[in-house]
Amino acid sequence: MRFLMTTKANGAAPPDEAVYAEMGRFVEEMTQAGVLLATGGLDPVGVRVTATDGTITVTDGPFAEAKEAIVSFALIEARSQEEAVELSRRFWKIIGTGEGSIQQVFGP
Amino acid sequence: MTSGDTHRAVDAVWKMESARIIAGLVRMVGDVGLAEELAQDALLAALEQWPESGTPDNPGAWLMAVAKRRAIDHLRRHRRLDVRHEQLAHELATRPDTAEADLDTALDDDVGDDVLRLMFVSCHPALSHDAQVALTLRLLGGLRTEEIARAFLVSEPTVAQRVVRAKRTLADLKVPFEVPAGPDRADRLSSVLEVIYLVFNEGYTATAGDDWIRHDLCHEALRLGRLLARLAPDEAEVHGLVALMELQASRSAARTEPGGQPIALHEQNRGRWDLLLVRRGFTALLRARQAGGPLGPYVLQAAIAACHARARSAEETDWAQIAALYALLARVLPTPVVQLNRAVALAMAHGPEAGLELADTLLAEPALKGYHRLPSVRGDLLAKLGRHEEARREFERAAALTLNLPERTILLDRAATCAAAAIPEVGGTLAEAATAFLGRAELDPATVRSYGQTLGRLRRELGDDLPLRGVHAARVTEIFTSAWGEAAAATWNRHRGAVRSFSAWAGAHGLLSGDLASGLARRAEPRGRTRPIEPPRLAALWQRPGLGLRERALWLMLHESAAPVGSVLALNVEDLDLAGRRGKTAAGSRWISWRSGTAELLPGLVAGRRRGPLFLSDRRPGPGRPPAPADLCPETGRRRLSYERAEYLFKQATGHTLSQLRSR
Numbered sequence: 063m064r065f066l067m068t069t070k071a072n073g074a075a076p077p078d079e080a081v082y083a084e085m086g087r088f089v090e091e092m093t094q095a096g097v098l099l100a101t102g103g104l105d106p107v108g109v110r111v112t113a114t115d116g117t118i119t120v121t122d123g124p125f126a127e128a129k130e131a132i133v134s135f136a137l138i139e140a141r142s143q144e145e146a147v148e149l150s151r152r153f154w155k156i157i158g159t160g161e162g163s164i165q166q167v168f169g170p
Numbered sequence: 171m172t173s174g175d176t177h178r179a180v181d182a183v184w185k186m187e188s189a190r191i192i193a194g195l196v197r198m199v200g201d202v203g204l205a206e207e208l209a210q211d212a213l214l215a216a217l218e219q220w221p222e223s224g225t226p227d228n229p230g231a232w233l234m235a236v237a238k239r240r241a242i243d244h245l246r247r248h249r250r251l252d253v254r255h256e257q258l259a260h261e262l263a264t265r266p267d268t269a270e271a272d273l274d275t276a277l278d279d280d281v282g283d284d285v286l287r288l289m290f291v292s293c294h295p296a297l298s299h300d301a302q303v304a305l306t307l308r309l310l311g312g313l314r315t316e317e318i319a320r321a322f323l324v325s326e327p328t329v330a331q332r333v334v335r336a337k338r339t340l341a342d343l344k345v346p347f348e349v350p351a352g353p354d355r356a357d358r359l360s361s362v363l364e365v366i367y368l369v370f371n372e373g374y375t376a377t378a379g380d381d382w383i384r385h386d387l388c389h390e391a392l393r394l395g396r397l398l399a400r401l402a403p404d405e406a407e408v409h410g411l412v413a414l415m416e417l418q419a420s421r422s423a424a425r426t427e428p429g430g431q432p433i434a435l436h437e438q439n440r441g442r443w444d445l446l447l448v449r450r451g452f453t454a455l456l457r458a459r460q461a462g463g464p465l466g467p468y469v470l471q472a473a474i475a476a477c478h479a480r481a482r483s484a485e486e487t488d489w490a491q492i493a494a495l496y497a498l499l500a501r502v503l504p505t506p507v508v509q510l511n512r513a514v515a516l517a518m519a520h521g522p523e524a525g526l527e528l529a530d531t532l533l534a535e536p537a538l539k540g541y542h543r544l545p546s547v548r549g550d551l552l553a554k555l556g557r558h559e560e561a562r563r564e565f566e567r568a569a570a571l572t573l574n575l576p577e578r579t580i581l582l583d584r585a586a587t588c589a590a591a592a593i594p595e596v597g598g599t600l601a602e603a604a605t606a607f608l609g610r611a612e613l614d615p616a617t618v619r620s621y622g623q624t625l626g627r628l629r630r631e632l633g634d635d636l637p638l639r640g641v642h643a644a645r646v647t648e649i650f651t652s653a654w655g656e657a658a659a660a661t662w663n664r665h666r667g668a669v670r671s672f673s674a675w676a677g678a679h680g681l682l683s684g685d686l687a688s689g690l691a692r693r694a695e696p697r698g699r700t701r702p703i704e705p706p707r708l709a710a711l712w713q714r715p716g717l718g719l720r721e722r723a724l725w726l727m728l729h730e731s732a733a734p735v736g737s738v739l740a741l742n743v744e745d746l747d748l749a750g751r752r753g754k755t756a757a758g759s760r761w762i763s764w765r766s767g768t769a770e771l772l773p774g775l776v777a778g779r780r781r782g783p784l785f786l787s788d789r790r791p792g793p794g795r796p797p798a799p800a801d802l803c804p805e806t807g808r809r810r811l812s813y814e815r816a817e818y819l820f821k822q823a824t825g826h827t828l829s830q831l832r833s834r
Contacts (some may be wrong), residue, residue, distance in 0.1 A: 139389070141185060
């Protein structure tokens with residue numbers, strides 16, 4: 063099963079070097095284990111595209127409050143939702159403070 | 171959190187941690203069976219305590235600590251504490267607060283090596299394949315007995331017994347808990363790789379069992395492979411196996427139809443290949459090359475899979491490269507199946523003769539007796555060489571050998587195609603070609619008669635002995651103009667159709683190039699004269715299961731009465747003369763008469779109604795569009811079935827129009 067984990071901007075100060083290093087190790091371990099398939103940071107500003115009956119509107123961001131914007135994602139392969147939750151626990155233990163979500167990916 | 175949720179959470183943590191925990195315990199107590207028991211105790215403790223205390227912050231470490239405590243208790247009880255264990259027990263006793271994390275670090279320095287040792291032990295060559303697989307999935311994958319049983323379609327006690335026996339064998343042989351070194355290492359490693367690939371293939375190729383579970387097996391094998399690659403990064407073959415599995419798994423969504431029928435590699439929709447897995451496969455293959463050493467069977471098979479993955483379409487496949495890789499593979503893995511695959515690659519790279527030459531050498535191979543792919547490959551190559559009759563026999567042989575039903579259908583189809591292609595080998599004169607064309611089994615007698623008239627005229631005008639290649643479109647046009655130039659358009663078009671079909675068939679068999687009907691324009695047929703549906707189709711329509719009563723009655727009445735559709739739909743219940751098998755039209759001036767088929771159905775359709783429209787629509791009219799009072803059934807509140815709706819339903823069901831139901 064694949065899951066998409068996303069994190070929101072929490073307005074907290076950027077993590078220090080120790081956290082970066084630990085996160086780097088975690089990401090490397092997860093990648094090697096085949097758990098982490100893809101990951102990346104996201105521009106919180108973005109562009110919004112709306113389509114109404116074929117009419118397409120493109121609007122530049124920002125849209126919501128800064129802390130609601132999704133700023134990073136990780137696509138993972140896990141055996142169950144519980145395993146995904148456990149992996150995300152490990153992730154947040156390193157970060158300390160923040161908010162995010164886990165959603166199962168259907169397909170491909 | 172309900173206790174069910176906690177159980178699933180415990181299970182998830184267990185699957186992630188069991189390998190580390192059991193491996194650590196085996197090192198402490200020296201026995202796989204005992205280590206697993208102790209680990210199970212820890213799991214039970216978690217199942218008991220977590221629902222109340224909540225899932226601990228670091229569940230893996232919690233399980234590990236409990237398991238180790240049990241191990242130390244056990245060793246104490248059995249007075250087998252050596253200095254090292256004494257030390258551990260002391261640490262545990264004196265540093266209770268920080269014990270879990272610190273002890274973990276103390277013990278985990280070489281936990282990776284422990285897991286690797288555990289892999290070598292559970293894939294020990296003294297165990298049968300079944301036992302190796304069951305033990306590996308249980309100890310390293312954390313799978314429950316019940317899960318293994320479901321995946322391999324065997325009973326739970328069977329799996330449990332395999333595991334117990336395997337543990338006993340390991341204890342009896344006093345198999346040391348170590349990563350083998352020296353000349354033994356390569357053999358033992360290939361045994362580990364074999365077990366992992368066996369698990370993968372069970373998931374990838376099994377023809378029976380639950381899809382979802384099989385997908386899980388593939389995933390489990392991939393996980394074990396990646397784990398092994400991390401623990402033994404210098405072994406090229408380990409990376410080769412991982413690459414092979416990643417590349418094969420990347421095609422899983424594209425390799426079967428929704429109904430489960432397999433799709434051959436060259437016909438797969440490459441857009442559905444999982445590019446994330448393809449990329450992982452390439453990375454693993456790169457690591458294999460970096461690890462160096464001679465090219466082993468897994469690296470070579472992965473390199474072949476990579477050639478396919480690189481080709482954006484089947485036509486772009488680098489078959490010369492694949493054939494070269496198969497030649498290398500045949501040297502390290504000299505099995506007949508590899509040779510057979512090499513024959514296919516050779517044929518693709520250098521033409522069917524090259525492939526057939528190699529495939530023919532395998533005919534005497536006892537290992538391939540009863541293997542359907544040999545005749546199927548030979549059939550394919552023979553067909554490409556135009557040896558259709560031999561090809562047909564090979565396809566039929568292959569079909570008889572395969573146990574896979576969808577595959578058998580495909581093979582029999584190919585045999586039939588070859589049989590059809592084999593006929594025109596008799597010759598190339600107009601008479602011979604016409605006879606072969608009309609002699610095909612799939613033609614019905616009416617078509618043979620109709621086509622026969624056209625071709626008969628051509629033969630009389632042109633002469634039987636004229637080679638087919640000597641027949642020219644201009645000459646055919648002349649014959650048509652003189653014979654049917656004055657005839658009705660439908661007649662002209664019918665003869666034209668026959669010539670078109672004949673020349674398409676002859677072209678497909680290489681007897682003719684060009685279209686003999688190219689000078690014959692289709693003529694417009696006058697409108698208004700609808701062609702009735704042919705009797706066999708009608709017979710099939712009446713036999714069709716699941717047809718609604720209203721549809722069956724309406725269609726039969728139209729057919730039997732030959733009345734206009736509008737007047738049949740306009741019939742009212744009160745105007746029916748059921749006994750006389752007739753009904754008065756709305757205008758009241760004419761009678762519509764039917765026969766026994768309709769008469770049988772009408773009482774059911776009337777269903778006790780006394781007046782109102784005979785044929786009703788399925789739904790009541792919406793409030794906005796009230797129908798005329800004459801079109802509304804006073805008893806059911808439904809409106810009369812409209813011409814549009816009736817026509818639509820018939821078109822959907824048969825592709826014809828209602829007026830074509832009229833018999834002549």
